[in-house]
Amino acid sequence: MWPALGAGCAAGVVFAVLQIFLTTPLILHAERYEASLSGSHYAQVVPSVLKSGTADGAQLWQVHGDAHTEQAWEPEDGLERMAYTALTAVLTGVGYGLLLVSAMALKGGAISPRSGLAWGVAGFIAFAMAPAMGLPPELPGSAAADLMSRQIWWAGTVIATVIGIAGLVFARNPVWSAASVVLIAIPHIVGAPEAGGYVSDAPAELAAEFVSVSLGASLVFWAVLGSVAALLWTRGEPGRSPVGA
């Protein structure tokens, strides 16, 4: 468990720094457009951009549409907000670190920082890239489908991709490999819940930049997480087996 905590903290701190320089400035920029979208303007814009007869029952759901009107506690902009962002980045690292290390232990066998890096990249593909293909990381103020349906699709896609990658990497049977490819593809064939319209006033360039930098930051996060977890686990002895360590 200690390698997971150590690697989670390391990857979380790296991720927090990347956020401060890469993604948070874009979020703050987009929130200015989001603020201008609220109120009467929002009410007028939404019906005019909704596609007629939204498919599969998806509802238009403005990201943050309700949360900010309920006056719930939120950190003050500036240092406090940055501190909570850093704290939650470290918690994300610890959570994913625990999952990654338990997957490594379940697999068993020798581990090295190099194979740890491969585990990390696999984690990036399963937990960041695959769900982002249907639900790209979104700026505040974007339109999106109902939250619960998006969370279900996100979790289903991650689980299918994890099992699919494991099947591709560890199974030695072509039938299992083919089944793994199908499993990875299924969530994307089914399709992610769609908003059925577009409401954001933020420029498309801003959203595009946000998607690419957040995926890049996630890749660095996962690469650090996997290699540091393996490094701590083997304590500098490459080839040491994790089980019983």
Added chain:
Amino acid sequence: MKTYSKPAATAASVQAVNVSDRAAALPVILTTALLGAFVIFGVGFAHSNVLHNAAHDTRHATGFPCH
């Protein structure tokens, strides 16, 4: 026959030790995974407004579905 049976028995016992090691580690592995999933749920999925607002920028940057 004797010369073949001995290495085979050794290999089998080594394998058995490995399997029992992993079986013994299984509860620890599952607990670790559950703890990780719980932390990720709190950071990325919980609907509580306070948790959402604290984790807001991280949720957006990691691509968790966010409201």
